[in-house]
Amino acid sequence: MMDIEQVIERSRRLEDLLRQHYHAKGTDLTQLVHSCDNRFPDDVSSKLNEINIIHQKLMTEDGFDIDNYQLFMDLCAECEVELMPRSSRLVWGAAVLLLGGITLAALGFYFYHWQHITL
Incomplete structure (x- = not known):
């Protein structure tokens, strides 16, 4: 079953990622992809173009009707992961x-020197 609202929402999310993180210019996904397609791998460009066509x-x-709705949603998810900085x-x-290492070092220090500490 296809949800048109989901398709639109996922497309808009990709458009927002392109505008925010890649400074893409344009009004629709096609223009946005073409304005910054040299900044990401070719397979991402082809996936975005496929999403745009659908x-x-x-x-x-x-x-x-989308032939394979789940494939489309998976394609959108892959592109979102690829486009996220x-x-x-x-x-x-x-x-x-770093915080975990400092905490472990402090615990080790106190464990080793606990019997010598006086308050």
């Missing part, structure tokens, strides 16, 4: 690793 057909053709994940991972 979105355009859905909006313009009466009675258009990785630097924020790297920064958060480093912060968690």
Whole structure:
């Protein structure tokens, strides 16, 4: 079963990602992809173009039905993951690793020196 609202929402989410993180210019997904397609891999460009074709057909053709709705949703999810900047994940991972390391070092220090600590 196809949900037109989901298709539109996922397309808009991709458009927002392109505008925010890739500074894409344009009014629809086609223009946005073409304005910044040199910034991401070719397979992402082809996936975005495929999503755009389905979105355009859905909006313009009466009675258009997506052959494999789940495949379309999976394709959108893949593109969202590809377009999401990785630097924020790297920064958060480093912060968690650093805080965990400091905490473990402090625990080790107190465990080793606990009998010598006087308050």
